[in-house]
Amino acid sequence: MSNFVVRGNASGAGTFTLQSPNIAGNLTLTAPAADGTNGQALITDGAGQLSFGTVSSSTYGLFYKADPSTVAFTKTGAGTAQIKAGTRIEVGGTTVTFSSATTITMPSLTAGTNYTIWVKDDATIQATSNYSSAPSAGNWRRIGGFHYAPGGNASGTSGGDTTPAINEYSLWDLKFRPTCPDPRGMALVADSFWADIYLLGVDHLTNGTSAYNVTIADGSSPPKIPTKFGGNGSSAYGSLNWWEGAEVLQSYGKRYPTYDQFAALAYGTTEASSGGTDPVSTILRNTYTSKWGIMLATGNLYVWGANFGGGAAGASYTANTGGRGSTYQMENAA
Template sequence: MTMRKTIAAASAARLISKADPDAPALVAIGRDAVAIRAGTVFGGRRFEVETPVEIKGALVVGADYGVTVSAGRARAWQAGGIPDGDDVLGGFHYAPGGNALARSGGDDMPAINPCSLWDVAFRPACPDPRGMALVDKPGGRFWCDIYLTGQDCYLSGTSRYGVTIADGDSCPIDGATSERFPRFDYAAAVAAIAAHGKGLLGLDEFPAAAFGVTEKTSCKRDPKTTGLDAPRTSRFGIMQATGNMWIWGHDGDPDTPRASLFGGSWLSDGYAGSRSALVACRWPGISGNFGARGRSDHLQPAPRRDSGDVRKGASR
């Protein structure tokens, strides 16, 4: 299903009204609670005051949650697929650690990532909002994958906790052939991410997404799997943002973007950080210890209808 068809298919979905259309209908309360903002109207109910969401079961580290409003009741449940349906208000991600507050990384206490909160009228433009965080940068907003792209991204999505990181030794599946890419070079990274309606980070986007990490440091060893590296968590909760894997990106040219590498690897140490970049790389065909990370435009449609994917597969 193309992005245009995905959005068109949602045209009959339920309306939402918010006191502040420039913010999600959901708000994080501390590390492990979520509420619906006062002034939100959804699912036949007007939430006059900030209203806590009932969370089904204990929160699971690294999991994504959908929030539904049914019969006037707001509940959160672990999403086994893309949250969908007329009763879905939005969702959030429960991260293994907290976001950076300054420029020395985050912490190792599990928390709802406040930048991951989305609703049907405030979300990524790609079909799957799970595992993404909203990044504010001068001149606009975009959504960024919280985790490095996984080897199994073709089946489970590009941003998942605790999975093998895609690189030259662990190539993901090519959706065009249903076989693994022979190399994880720039072209393969572009194709793997594009299959999910996302793109690679540009030169102006990566420093914004990675801001808040401990600069000029690395994790010292091959991370192998996606997860928490607290000193290199960003302000927006982007995990393993720097000093873990060089990631494929581009130089930002709108017509002919050229391959670039960002962030530094576990071998970089003093060279790693939010401003570490090899721009307009002359060797886009190289493959090795290079990963990827997806990004998506911010979708805030008007009228404010559900622009989510209509595919099934969510568990409640």
């Protein structure tokens, strides 16, 4: 049997002490057979086996993906998804490693709802409808999310279907997401840009700019004035002209689509047709769902575009900015 040897200090100064903790039973730690290299430390496997390894000083906030160019999750069914193999995440000082693709625990999913994906320091991975609070006590970290849509995306150019499903283009993670502060209710269009899934609602202060089955903001039902621009939480604009809508979106770090972006986000919807009536709310009319899952993408309401002014229209200054100046030429609707 090998002996455990502690050598004395060659200078004879100072004392090196190994002291056992106050434990009821025995504790056995098996040391490695050889010394490590410069800068390495002893690391335990959690079962008493020690080995030398490199300890990174940059694990705080770690969110590593084997493929950093894609989202960390894969849709595996209408209501199921996995985190990809090779993903490593720091949670409360612990590095959680998913060596193989791991199924995300899902709640009972509700159509038209945004879900947040959480990871615990024991490698539990779970989705909930709560964006701000962890699923339970302990160390959790919010790492992504998705939208569970009321209907499926278009597979061709005739719109989608009425079967609720995870919108695969709405999957986001900490390093694969829109640049605006809140990534919920958005979808990635053609690997190019993110767009709101739903039309702007009147009560965006409560629901955000993209929510299912809420009253659509339009000229008859203007949106609430953002608190960042003088709103008090209940006051609304008197209309929904280009300037007012742009101000609402700006308060969320968003903007209107350009014409080419609008054409892209609407791809897959049923072109050159009409829903027939004002939808009033952000409902599902699957005929007008795009490939990317954008709802009521065409055929229902005019929407403002980022392009400003019309080349053929008469030009003049119009006082349409709520007393804060005038614009030259009327704006374009996409």
